[in-house]
Amino acid sequence: MADQSEWETKAANLLKAELKRKGVTYAQLVEKLADIGISEKEANVRNKLSRGKFSAAFLIQCLQAISTSELRL
Template identity: 75%
Template sequence: MPERTDWEAKAANLLKAELKRKGVTYAQLVEKLAEIGVNEKEANVKNKLSRGKFTAAFFLQCLTAIGVRSLQIGLD
């Protein structure tokens, strides 16, 4: 199994931080994704974020669903 890259870890951590900042649980994220027409199961979302393996489209869908309008990437 391929290892998670630093970039994948950064993307996953960034998304998890935004979820935490907005106070959104994985279950709530699934509901919010459904509201914008994206059907995911909570287990699938947990797996994607724990592995750091998801598409840029999924990343943008999640950010949109939780109402993130701007993002400070802060890659140092």
Template identity: 65%
Template structure:
């Protein structure tokens, strides 16, 4: 299991955080709106919790997929050059 301070882990947590932030921006969705949309699918998060969780970047793959589903993102493009 990768350690939290492992550079590879930090790199991919940063990529996940940036991916989610970019999708939120592209869709024009605020953290408050994301909280509302997540609650519709049964996920209870406050705007403040979302801000903290996304800023840290250390969230689960399930959380990432829940957020992407809640904002209506059907596809994501990953680039090895970011």
């Protein structure tokens, strides 16, 4: 069974892959998050994704911001 850090890595990789698939940079993600009322700095987003330490709410906010309605796990 995967430990916590492995799950965090999987979540981060899932979001990174979706950003790549949509062609969205971290800077663009910050702009898109701002469009839906979420204030983040690019450095904070970069750190969250590199560490894999972010909430499910942040994941959903990012997916909403980049107009992702379906995920393949």
